[in-house]
Amino acid sequence: MKIQVKLFATLRLKLGVAGIEIEIDNPVTIMELLKLSSKKLKFDIIPELIEDGKIMVGTILLINGKNIFHAQKLETMITRECEVSVFPPAGGG
Amino acid sequence: MSYHGKILRINLETKEIKTEELSKDLARMYIGGRGMGTKIFYDEVDAKVDALSPENKLIFATGALTATTAPTGGRYMVVTKSPLTSSIASSNSGGFFGHKLKSTGYDVLIFEKKAKKACYLYLDEEKAELRDATHLWGKDGHETTDILMEEVGEKTAKVACIGPAGENLSLISGIMNDKNRAAGRSGVGAVMGSKMLKAIVVSGRKKTLIDDKEAFKTAVKQRVKILKENGITGQGLPALGTKVLDNILNSIGAYPTRNFQKSQFEFVDEVSGEALVEKGYLVKNVACYACPIACGRLIELPQGKKGEGPEYEAGWSFGALCEVHDLNTITQANFLCNELGLDSISAGVTIATAMELYDRGYIKKEELEKGPELKFGNAEAILYYIKKMGQNQGIGKKLALGSYRLAESYGHPEYSMTVKKMEIPAYDPRGIQGHGLGYATNNRGGCHVRCYMISPEVLGAPEKLDPQELKDKPEWVKTLQDLTAVIDSSGLCLFTSFALGAPDYTELLNKATGFNYSVEEIMLTGERIWNLERQFNLKAGLTAADDTLPKRLLEDPIPAGPNKGHVHRLGELLPHYYEIRGWSKDGIPTNEKLKELSLL
Ligand code: SF4
Numbered sequence: 276m277k278i279q280v281k282l283f284a285t286l287r288l289k290l291g292v293a294g295i296e297i298e299i300d301n302p303v304t305i306m307e308l309l310k311l312s313s314k315k316l317k318f319d320i321i322p323e324l325i326e327d328g329k330i331m332v333g334t335i336l337l338i339n340g341k342n343i344f345h346a347q348k349l350e351t352m353i354t355r356e357c358e359v360s361v362f363p364p365a366g367g368g
Numbered sequence: 369m370s371y372h373g374k375i376l377r378i379n380l381e382t383k384e385i386k387t388e389e390l391s392k393d394l395a396r397m398y399i400g401g402r403g404m405g406t407k408i409f410y411d412e413v414d415a416k417v418d419a420l421s422p423e424n425k426l427i428f429a430t431g432a433l434t435a436t437t438a439p440t441g442g443r444y445m446v447v448t449k450s451p452l453t454s455s456i457a458s459s460n461s462g463g464f465f466g467h468k469l470k471s472t473g474y475d476v477l478i479f480e481k482k483a484k485k486a487c488y489l490y491l492d493e494e495k496a497e498l499r500d501a502t503h504l505w506g507k508d509g510h511e512t513t514d515i516l517m518e519e520v521g522e523k524t525a526k527v528a529c530i531g532p533a534g535e536n537l538s539l540i541s542g543i544m545n546d547k548n549r550a551a552g553r554s555g556v557g558a559v560m561g562s563k564m565l566k567a568i569v570v571s572g573r574k575k576t577l578i579d580d581k582e583a584f585k586t587a588v589k590q591r592v593k594i595l596k597e598n599g600i601t602g603q604g605l606p607a608l609g610t611k612v613l614d615n616i617l618n619s620i621g622a623y624p625t626r627n628f629q630k631s632q633f634e635f636v637d638e639v640s641g642e643a644l645v646e647k648g649y650l651v652k653n654v655a656c657y658a659c660p661i662a663c664g665r666l667i668e669l670p671q672g673k674k675g676e677g678p679e680y681e682a683g684w685s686f687g688a689l690c691e692v693h694d695l696n697t698i699t700q701a702n703f704l705c706n707e708l709g710l711d712s713i714s715a716g717v718t719i720a721t722a723m724e725l726y727d728r729g730y731i732k733k734e735e736l737e738k739g740p741e742l743k744f745g746n747a748e749a750i751l752y753y754i755k756k757m758g759q760n761q762g763i764g765k766k767l768a769l770g771s772y773r774l775a776e777s778y779g780h781p782e783y784s785m786t787v788k789k790m791e792i793p794a795y796d797p798r799g800i801q802g803h804g805l806g807y808a809t810n811n812r813g814g815c816h817v818r819c820y821m822i823s824p825e826v827l828g829a830p831e832k833l834d835p836q837e838l839k840d841k842p843e844w845v846k847t848l849q850d851l852t853a854v855i856d857s858s859g860l861c862l863f864t865s866f867a868l869g870a871p872d873y874t875e876l877l878n879k880a881t882g883f884n885y886s887v888e889e890i891m892l893t894g895e896r897i898w899n900l901e902r903q904f905n906l907k908a909g910l911t912a913a914d915d916t917l918p919k920r921l922l923e924d925p926i927p928a929g930p931n932k933g934h935v936h937r938l939g940e941l942l943p944h945y946y947e948i949r950g951w952s953k954d955g956i957p958t959n960e961k962l963k964e965l966s967l968l
Contacts, residue, residue: 283615285607287642332829333599333866340621340930345834360619364599365612365827 276300279358280312282320284365290318299353305336306349308359323363325349333364370432370576370880371395375408376474376496378489380563381422381481385496390475395432396883397966402458403857403897404476405429405447409456410900412478415907419451419555420537420562422482428469428528428568429477431859435470435576435657437588438876439595440861442467442657445551451562452539452555452714452770453788453813455905459542459556460817460856461528462656463549465570468526472572483564488529490520492571501566505535508707509544512567522571529567530557531709536760537561538768540714540791544706548676549656552711554790554812555770579882587879591864591872592660598867600829605663605863606653610680611641613794616826618688620835621929622799624792625688626744627720628785628920631796632929635693639683643695661863669696678702678712681816684794685716686750690723697747701754708758714770717791719753720744721771721784722763730778737762782919788813788910797921799931800825802833802841805941808915809845811901817862819848829866838937842945850894857897896965899949899957903967912955915942 281294297311313319324334328349336343337360343351353359375388390404398404405427417423427447434441444466450457469477472491479489486501504512509531516527526546533541534557541557542550560566578584595601604612617623618636625633637643644650649669654676655662668674678686678699686692686701705712719742725731726742736742739762740749756764766774771791775784785792790813797804806819816822824844825835833844854873855862874890877883885893905914916922921936946953950961962968 281619283619283642284612285603288607288645293637293642330828330832331599333604333827335616335619335826335828337619337930340619342620342832342834344828344832360615362616362619363604365604365608365616 276356278353281360283362286320286323286363290316302352302354305343305351308353331364335362369579369882370436371475372473374474375476377478379480380483383498399432399857399893401429401431401445401857401859405445406897406900409447410904415904417449419449419559424449424559426479426559430466430470430475431857432877432881434859435467436880437658439592440659440864441859443859443861444469445856446543446556448556448559450554451558453790454908455788455812455910456901457554457556457812459551459553461545461549461551462861463546464657465526465528465545467657468570471574472570473574479563479565486564486566488567490569493574504566509709510547510707513547516567516569520569525569525571527567527569530560531707533709533758534558534561540711540770541709542711544709548706553815557709578880580879584879587875591868595660595867600866601661605661608641609663609665611644611683613680614640621931622796623688624796626691627689627724631799631926631931633688638693639687639695639698667699669699675703681793682712685713689716689720691744692747692750694747697750701750704754710758713793714791715754717785718767718771718774721775722767724783725778730780735763785918786814787917788914790814795822797917797936798926798934800835801838801937802844804917804936805841805845805945808917808938809945811905818852819845823866838940842941842948846948849898850891853894853897854890899965899967902957915955
């Protein structure tokens with residue numbers, strides 16, 4: 276199945292890409308998806324988002340608009356085709 | 369002590385100007401800025417006063433940490449009665465004006481009555497003069513600033529002024545300082561206009577004295593470090609400014625679109641903060657006085673026009689809310705508001721209201737007098753009607769009164785997305801429950817900066833809360849409202865609160881003022897300020913019935929996206945909020961609460 280990974284904010288500006296597509300055969304956790312994405316991007320995005328195994332304050336990870344923080348956090352499983360949005364610590368208005 | 373201990377009282381009618389002493393007790397009880405300004409205003413002005421009459425007063429108050437080295441310590445607060453909401457108005461601004469104002473040696477300015485003809489105040493350490501401003505009347509804020517800078521001939525002077533919108537008593541006009549910074553909300557520009565006060569020019573070098581210099585220096589250093597190391601204040605805001613939020617709010621489905629009829633905008637990628645950088649509009653980020661965050665944007669459009677912004681809210685109000693996806697036009701709209709002295713949130717929301725009224729056939733084509741059609745998505749209409757609004761011409765006369773009065777004049781106030789008649793900013797409460805409670809209970813109406821629940825509910829700072837969960841939200845709202853009152857009274861920027869908390873503000877205040885507050889006392893002070901504002905509003909005639917949201921947000925579920933099916937559940941939150949506030953079921957502070965806060 277195909278997962279659309281969308282990158283935002285400083286990640287988008289730094290890498291110059293708005294998103295990538297990751298093809299998976301079996302369900303993966305969001306953490307695994309981030310690793311697969313890093314591989315495809317040839318850039319480790321994980322240190323930008325996660326510190327000591329925890330989601331950094333300000334980092335937002337969404338599956339179809341729903342924050343994984345309120346599911347199983349980094350262990351949240353991706354079982355279906357979906358859109359994953361990745362925001363490094365951002366800011367407010 | 370980080371106060372000069374001086375108030376300047378200016379009677380615009382008699383031109384009498386006198387200096388009064390600022391009481392130390394007042395400073396301790398209300399900190400400064402918003403708190404002190406509100407207390408002075410509350411004691412001196414009848415809450416029932418007509419906001420645009422000479423009997424209303426206009427206060428400029430600096431904070432306890434304004435003009436110190438505390439991070440973002442450059443802010444000032446305008447306090448008055450709002451002609452838009454009839455509630456207390458306090459409108460905050462950054463830039464450099466606040467720093468200079470305090471460097472004149474005065475903590476607070478109180479303007480009374482109405483001038484016989486247009487004037488401006490010149491103030492420095494030695495003199496305070498009311499000068500003629502008839503040659504400035506009718507000029508926009510940028511021209512006014514340029515002329516005044518030339519006239520006073522001091523490079524370091526700073527100017528706060530109104531544009532044509534304030535002169536024309538637009539209820540959504542603001543006070544602009546440093547050209548592009550605004551005490552934008554609550555219609556404070558109209559109050560200044562009603563007094564025929566065009567501008568204030570300040571110049572001075574008086575140092576703010578610090579109680580414990582060395583300890584303050586260390587405290588500041590530590591807080592700057594925290595701000596620099598925080599992901600939000602150290603990376604996100606400097607890189608993308610507030611417009612980083614477009615994609616965030618849109619992705620979670622809480623990005624109000626088409627006058628809150630939808631909560632996602634299909635063209636977000638064309639108008640987002642990322643687009644502002646990718647299109648090459650961003651020249652560099654700019655900072656207010658003593659700010660290590662620097663969230664401001666210096667922008668140059670391809671046609672050569674330069675200016676600041678748009679911030680997230682302005683970009684959204686002229687963008688998604690009106691379904692306009694031309695970032696160039698949106699940016700120009702923001703420039704135009706700065707020049708005309710219009711509140712860019714209220715202006716955009718009002719145009720979106722007009723678009724819905726036009727769409728539904730209530731505003732007729734003939735009324736537009738051959739102007740562009742008020743259709744959602746029509747970029748041309750945005751610039752055209754902002755000008756009409758600022759200049760008070762044609763249908764612009766109705767628009768200049770804000771969204772509520774516009775919709776009401778057609779018999780359909782339900783299409784106005786306002787709280788207490790003030791336009792709601794860029795977050796759909798149906799998708800963020802705590803933030804909606806913050807809107808409904810806000811002392812100045814539809815505003816996001818008195819209780820920024822977006823921080824915990826969306827961004828996850830200081831911790832991540834589920835935006836649809838109701839539990840503990842009233843408690844969070846109360847705490848953030850009280851804490852924000854402290855920040856606003858200190859003269860610091862709310863954005864520091866992404867990284868700093870009550871103990872940080874307490875320490876900075878203690879080292880600067882020598883007051884030795886405990887953290888509990890500081891939070892109680894914030895609560896005191898909140899309740900005093902509430903008391904003013906109740907006296908002014910507002911009631912619990914005003915603590916509400918537009919019907920659309922309470923009854924019409926979000927039609928699609930991640931928040932599909934949700935409404936705002938205010939009825940489930942409000943009673944508990946009143947309870948923990950120590951207010952009656954009718955939202956009136958109990959005597960017990962008032963005594964606890966030394967308000968009785
Ligand atoms: S964070 Fe932004 S608005 Fe606040 S003081 Fe700094 S530059 Fe000004």
